[in-house]
Amino acid sequence: MRYDLIIIGAGPGGLTAGIYAMTRMMRTLIIDAAEVGGQLVSLYPDKAIQNYPGYERIQARKLSDKLYAQAESMGCEFRETEKVIDINDGKEELIVITDKNEYRTSSVIVATGMGMFKPKKMGCRGETEFENKGLCYILPPKEDLIGKKVVVFGGGNSAIEMALIADSVTDTAIVHRRNEFRCDESNTNALGASNIKAVMSAELLSVNGDDRVRSVTLKKGDETFDVAADIVVILIGISSDLDDLKRWGLELTKDGLLMVDDAMRTSRKGIFACGDVIDYEGKYKQIITACGEAATATNSAYKFVKKPYWA
Ligand SMILES: Cc1cc2nc3c(=O)[nH]c(=O)nc-3n(C[C@H](O)[C@H](O)[C@H](O)COP(=O)(O)OP(=O)(O)OC[C@H]3O[C@@H](n4cnc5c(N)ncnc54)[C@H](O)[C@@H]3O)c2cc1C
Incomplete structure (x- = not known):
C-alpha cells in the first residue's frame, strides 16, 4: 500500500x-x-x-x-x-x-x-534527585496545584505565563537570575497585577526535601535563604x-x-x-x-x- x-x-x-x-x-x-x-x-x-x-x-x-x-x-x-x-x-x-x-x-x-x-536543566543540587517528586519542567495541570506552594524559575514569556496560570489557583512565586524579565509587555503588566511574588537577581543553589520537594535555597547578593516549595517548575529554555x-x-x-x-x-x-x-x-x-x-x-x-x- x-x-x-x-x-x-x-x-x-x-x-x-x-x-x-x-x-x-x-x-x-x-x-x-x-x-x-x-x-x-x-x-x-x-x-x-x-x-x-x-x-x-x-x-x-x-x-x-x-x-x-x-x-x-x-x-x-x-x-x-x-x-x-x-x-x-x-x-x-x-x-x-x-x-x-x-x-x-x-x-x-x-x-x-x-x-x-528537551527542557534545559539548572544543574543545581537536588535537581536530579527531586525530578518527578515535585520538581518538573512543565507546569502540572491546574487541579494538581491547588493548595500547594509553587515556585517557578525563569525570566521569559513561558515562565511568566506558567506562573500566571499557577497563580490563578494557588500561592506562587517566580525567581529570576537577572534584575528584569525578558518578555512581552503584556506579560510584565499581568505579572504586576497578579499576586505572584517575584524574586529578582537570585540564584538557585539547591532543591531540598525528603521523599519530595519541601523548599529551595536561593542566593541573592551575599544573602542565602530558603523558600518553602511543594512544586518547583524550571522554565529556563x-x-x-x-x-x-x-x-x-x-x-x-x-x-x-x-x-x-x-x-x-x-x-x-x-x-x-x-x-x-x-x-x-x-x-x-x-x-x-x-x-x-x-x-x-x-x-x-x-x-x-x-x-x-x-x-
Ligand atoms: C512556551 C511557548 C509558548 C508559545 N505560545 C504561543 C502562542 O501563544 N501563540 C502562537 O501562535 N505560538 C506560540 N508558540 C509557538 C508555537 O508553539 C510553535 O510555533 C508551533 O508549535 C510550531 O508548530 P509545528 O507544527 O511547526 O511544530 P511543533 O509544535 O514543534 O510539532 C512538531 C512535532 O514533530 C514531532 N517530531 C519531531 N521530530 C520527529 C521525528 N523524527 N519523527 C516523528 N515526529 C517528530 C514532535 O514530536 C512534535 O510533536 C509558543 C511556543 C512556546 C515554546
Missing part, C-alpha cells in the same frame, strides 16, 4: 497539512515521535492562547485537540510514539523509515518543529535536537533548519516542509504561520503527486 502523503510531525503545522490533504482526497498518514499536539501539548498545555484567529482565548491542549479531531474525522491516519529515522528514495516513490516500520509514499511534508526537544534533518539529505540553513522555496519545496524532490522546522527571512515562529505554511506545502505536495517529476 502506498500513501499519497506522509506528514512527519503532528504539531499544528502537521495537523493542518493533514486537514488540507484530506480536502484534496490524498491518502495521508501523520507520524509523530511523541504524542499528537507538538509544543502545544508537550510544553504549554494549560496556556490560554490569545492570538489564534477565531478564538478570543483557547487552551493550548484544546486547540490541538480540535485540530486532531478535524484531521482524524476527515480520514487522516495517525501513528504516535513512532520516530522517523530516514527518508529514502524508492523507485518512483519515497520510503519513510521509522523505528517501528517502513511506509511507501508519493510525497512527504516535514513538520517536525523544533525536533525532539529548551534545547532542541535537529539531528534528524542532517540524515535526510535536505539543504539546511546555518542554524540547521530547513531551507524551502516560496512553494515550501525542500531541496529533495517530493519533500516539502512547514512550521518551526523551516527558516527564511522574516520567519515568525507561531501557530498561525505553521498552519499557513502547511496549506502551501500541501498544495505543492498535491500538485507533485498529480504530476511527479518522473511522470
